[in-house]
Amino acid sequence: MAFKDNLFSVKVGGQAGQGIKSAGQVLAKVATRSGYNIFTYTEFPSIIRGGHNVTQVVIGERDVTAPLTTTNILVALNQDTVNKHMAEVVGGGVIIFDADKRIDTSKVKKGVNLCPVPLAKFAFEAADLELLENTVANGAALALLGADLAILTDLVAEEFGKKGQKIVDANKKAATAGYDFAKKEYADKIKDVLRKKDKVEKKMMISGSEAVGLGAIAGGLQFAAIYPMSPISNILHTLAKYQEKYGFIYKQPEDEIAAINMTIGAAYAGARSMTSTSGGGFALMSEGYGLAGMTETPIVIIEGMRPGPATGLPTWSGQGDLQFVLHAHQGDFPRIVLAAGDIEEAFHLTMKALNLAEKYQTPVVLLVDKNICDGDQSYPVFDVSGYKVDRGKVTREKKEDFKRFQLTDDGISLRSIPGFGNYFIANSDEHDEEGFSSEEIDNAVSQHEKRMKKLATCDSQDMEVPQLYGPEDADITIVSWGSNKGSILSALKDFPNVNFMHIVWMNPFPTTAVKNVLTRAKYVIDLEANITGQLAQVIAEKTGIIIADKFLKYDGRPFFPEEIADKLNSVLKG
Amino acid sequence: MTELAQLTTKCSPNWCPGCGDIAIWGAYKNAAVQKGWDNGNTAIVAGIGCHGHIVNFTKLTSFEGLHGRPLPVATGIKLANNRLNVFVFTGDGDCLAEGGNHFVHACRRNHNITVFIHDNAIYGLTTGQTSPTSPHGYKSKSTPEGNPDYPVNPLALAIAAGATFVARSYAGDIQSTANMMIKAAEHQGISILDILQPCVTFNKELTHGYYQENTYKLENHDVKNKVEAFKKSLEWGPKQIPLGVFLDIDEPTYESELPQIANNPLIDNDPVRKDVTKLFEEYT
Numbered sequence: 001m002a003f004k005d006n007l008f009s010v011k012v013g014g015q016a017g018q019g020i021k022s023a024g025q026v027l028a029k030v031a032t033r034s035g036y037n038i039f040t041y042t043e044f045p046s047i048i049r050g051g052h053n054v055t056q057v058v059i060g061e062r063d064v065t066a067p068l069t070t071t072n073i074l075v076a077l078n079q080d081t082v083n084k085h086m087a088e089v090v091g092g093g094v095i096i097f098d099a100d101k102r103i104d105t106s107k108v109k110k111g112v113n114l115c116p117v118p119l120a121k122f123a124f125e126a127a128d129l130e131l132l133e134n135t136v137a138n139g140a141a142l143a144l145l146g147a148d149l150a151i152l153t154d155l156v157a158e159e160f161g162k163k164g165q166k167i168v169d170a171n172k173k174a175a176t177a178g179y180d181f182a183k184k185e186y187a188d189k190i191k192d193v194l195r196k197k198d199k200v201e202k203k204m205m206i207s208g209s210e211a212v213g214l215g216a217i218a219g220g221l222q223f224a225a226i227y228p229m230s231p232i233s234n235i236l237h238t239l240a241k242y243q244e245k246y247g248f249i250y251k252q253p254e255d256e257i258a259a260i261n262m263t264i265g266a267a268y269a270g271a272r273s274m275t276s277t278s279g280g281g282f283a284l285m286s287e288g289y290g291l292a293g294m295t296e297t298p299i300v301i302i303e304g305m306r307p308g309p310a311t312g313l314p315t316w317s318g319q320g321d322l323q324f325v326l327h328a329h330q331g332d333f334p335r336i337v338l339a340a341g342d343i344e345e346a347f348h349l350t351m352k353a354l355n356l357a358e359k360y361q362t363p364v365v366l367l368v369d370k371n372i373c374d375g376d377q378s379y380p381v382f383d384v385s386g387y388k389v390d391r392g393k394v395t396r397e398k399k400e401d402f403k404r405f406q407l408t409d410d411g412i413s414l415r416s417i418p419g420f421g422n423y424f425i426a427n428s429d430e431h432d433e434e435g436f437s438s439e440e441i442d443n444a445v446s447q448h449e450k451r452m453k454k455l456a457t458c459d460s461q462d463m464e465v466p467q468l469y470g471p472e473d474a475d476i477t478i479v480s481w482g483s484n485k486g487s488i489l490s491a492l493k494d495f496p497n498v499n500f501m502h503i504v505w506m507n508p509f510p511t512t513a514v515k516n517v518l519t520r521a522k523y524v525i526d527l528e529a530n531i532t533g534q535l536a537q538v539i540a541e542k543t544g545i546i547i548a549d550k551f552l553k554y555d556g557r558p559f560f561p562e563e564i565a566d567k568l569n570s571v572l573k574g
Numbered sequence: 575m576t577e578l579a580q581l582t583t584k585c586s587p588n589w590c591p592g593c594g595d596i597a598i599w600g601a602y603k604n605a606a607v608q609k610g611w612d613n614g615n616t617a618i619v620a621g622i623g624c625h626g627h628i629v630n631f632t633k634l635t636s637f638e639g640l641h642g643r644p645l646p647v648a649t650g651i652k653l654a655n656n657r658l659n660v661f662v663f664t665g666d667g668d669c670l671a672e673g674g675n676h677f678v679h680a681c682r683r684n685h686n687i688t689v690f691i692h693d694n695a696i697y698g699l700t701t702g703q704t705s706p707t708s709p710h711g712y713k714s715k716s717t718p719e720g721n722p723d724y725p726v727n728p729l730a731l732a733i734a735a736g737a738t739f740v741a742r743s744y745a746g747d748i749q750s751t752a753n754m755m756i757k758a759a760e761h762q763g764i765s766i767l768d769i770l771q772p773c774v775t776f777n778k779e780l781t782h783g784y785y786q787e788n789t790y791k792l793e794n795h796d797v798k799n800k801v802e803a804f805k806k807s808l809e810w811g812p813k814q815i816p817l818g819v820f821l822d823i824d825e826p827t828y829e830s831e832l833p834q835i836a837n838n839p840l841i842d843n844d845p846v847r848k849d850v851t852k853l854f855e856e857y858t
Contacts, residue, residue, distance in 0.1 A: 033858075202858050203858060206857045210857065217850055218850045220847060222654070222840050222841070222845055243834060247840075247843060248834065249834055254678075257643065257675075258643075264647055264650060265650020265651040265653075265654070266653055269841060270654060270655060270841040271650075272845040273654075288640070291643075381854045384850070387847050389844075389845050417655075418617035419657065419658050420614065421614050422613065423633055423634070425635070425636050425637070426638070428638055429638065436585055
């Protein structure tokens with residue numbers, strides 16, 4: 001297929017604890033610094049040592065947005081990796097493995113090149129440590145990719161600099177040994193995949209979790225309370241690391257209930273605040289979610305989805321929480337729900353969510369998933385010049401007869417914070433305009449309506465219509481959301497007659513725009529990573545349109561572009 | 575300066591006549607007047623239970639949260655604006671049942687906040703079920719044959735969890751309760767004041783009469799000695815209920831250890847778009 005012609009996949013596999021993810025990241029960064037684009041995809045179990053880990057690095061000349069089912073170079077640090085992944089290796093591809101470990105390669109198909117390298121031997125020679133096997137293997141793989149050794153050794157020096165010169169030297173020695181060996185022994189297998197470009201544009205290699213953390217900092221975050229949970233823990237790691245430098249507070253709470261209540265407390269007191277969790281933690285946050293809605297307290301919740309129910313598949317990806325965040329909590333309150341399609345969107349939507357929360361004084365949920373959180377992609381440095389902090393209607397001046405929950409046409413009242421002379425109660429009970437508990441009929445009705453009005457205001461002032469990729473007029477229209485975006489766009493390169501509607505705003509929902517596209521469409525496929533077609537349910541509820549063809553996946557794995565292409569072909573042949 | 579009249583709201587207290595909450599409310603307002611707690615320097619957080627109604631009758635800016643959750647809300651407020659006096663009004667059910675986890679962790683973190691437990695050893699608002707501080711064998715709507723559980727001891731729990739100020743008062747002694755509230759507020763770090771508060775409607779055992787009969791004031795007790803404080807906290811029984819400050823030790827507060835707020839509270843710096851160019855560099 002054409003989209004694959006320009007893509008090259010390297011997969012590193014081994015036991016958890018062998019440094020698989022870090023090896024993949026080093027490879028990816030060397031590729032980025034050589035002038036190429038990358039996308040990484042990591043599979044790992046919820047254990048720290050011993051389980052099977054793999055990282056795939058997809059390399060391309062232009063934008064790379066998805067994982068692949070095929071592998072060009074497989075770096076196998078154990079037998080298991082050969083057994084599990086040899087079938088993916090394409091003809092003319094390569095398997096790198098330890099020359100001295102009696103790895104059984106008898107079942108590898110013809111046409112795949114076997115490139116044994118003395119990984120453990122070189123690792124021991126470099127530092128008496130088998131731990132450096134991944135570095136030796138990286139050296140060998142990069143030699144076969146035609147990469148510049150200096151880029152690798154410079155990177156090793158940066159990565160291990162803090163651990164001291166001895167560690168840096170050992171890693172450099174290990175990388176060089178692997179590189180030199182492969183270059184000499186397998187000279188005929190070397191390809192020009194990573195030949196350093198004459199002109200290299202400076203690019204970041206960043207994961208979704210890091211992007212959310214950086215987006216929050218850029219967006220003026222002042223407070224975050226986040227309890228660790230896969231797949232969002234790297235968000236809190238990023239925030240914890242930079243809190244002193246950027247003058248905000250990250251607090252590790254005792255549970256997700258405390259996380260959301262601390263976030264609400266800080267926001268009530270006037271700090272720009274957010275929290276983050278996965279579906280299980282969000283279940284605990286459900287009561288606080290509505291508390292923020294009732295007390296009109298601006299908070300942002302980043303919800304990183306993984307397959308449920310219960311503990312589910314903790315280190316895999318899914319999209320089963322859409323209906324949950326749209327409906328969690330008793331009663332009704334205005335909730336703004338957005339879903340990011342990739343790392344860059346996650347960055348910008350985090351910044352936007354902080355503004356929306358303060359403008360509408362209500363909780364904003366940003367959905368991401370494990371594929372976005374843990375995957376890396378290369379991007380030019382993000383442009384934040386167009387962003388301005390919007391805190392909405394808020395004052396620190398003492399007002400006469402201040403009414404925190406005053407009835408207004410747009411549903412948004414003037415907010416104040418404690419400590420500046422304005423008296424009010426943020427009350428979880430139904431309350432009057434000042435915040436006093438009230439069970440009077442007129443008040444109950446007017447306050448409830450006032451809060452819900454904020455959604456209509458948001459619909460008219462801020463909501464964006466979904467982007468339509470591909471031709472206006474198409475034979476097939478794919479409707480999807482979240483991290484499927486990258487794989488769909490990748491697949492669409494081979495289908496000029498297919499378009500794709502990417503939905504970001506889940507509540508308020510761009511009903512008219514979605515209806516227009518779907519009414520015009522000749523054939524619609526709903527593509528989602530859950531078992532019930534949760535977006536299709538939203539579409540049916542809002543537009544009345546039932547999408548018959550649902551292409552659903554709920555095994556924790558991402559959609560691969562190849563699967564999407566197969567699906568499109570089967571419909572087109574139909 | 576705070577005057578008593580300034581603390582009055584349009585709402586009249588809806589507690590039962592004789593309820594210990596009324597006395598706690600009175601003691602707090604007296605303390606507020608004495609110390610000048612007002613809407614320029616103070617925030618109140620309450621949970622859910624009879625105690626929580628206090629926000630409607632006390633004109634100090636407040637947050638009435640969910641059952642069991644006032645402590646994390648108060649923590650967030652204090653971290654955002656450590657200039658505020660932050661008072662938490664909570665109940666035995668609110669704080670020790672639904673919010674038990676938060677209580678333990680708030681104690682060990684030593685945030686500079688002040689916690690008043692309206693401890694009536696019963697669920698009043700839901701019309702009389704056993705609470706975490708109800709005695710063993712106690713008969714209530716939820717334990718008609720007597721409470722099979724043994725009560726939690728809020729003071730011992732607070733001391734064990736790491737609270738740096740732990741005290742007990744009896745609501746009916748308004749003057750002492752007000753004094754203790756002031757001491758608790760002046761303490762740097764988390765202060766736990768367990769207030770014995772008779773529920774005149776549903777708790778027929780732990781009455782005003784019972785407490786007047788069986789409490790005594792701690793004397794010659796070393797408040798800096800944690801072991802002695804723990805020993806004293808275990809004392810309970812006829813004529814054997816100590817009132818007063820059990821523990822008052824100096825430890826750095828959570829807030830004092832954060833360089834981000836060493837000079838001024840978080841909220842003094844308006845959030846603006848941050849230049850993250852240098853952070854982007856780290857990812858190239």
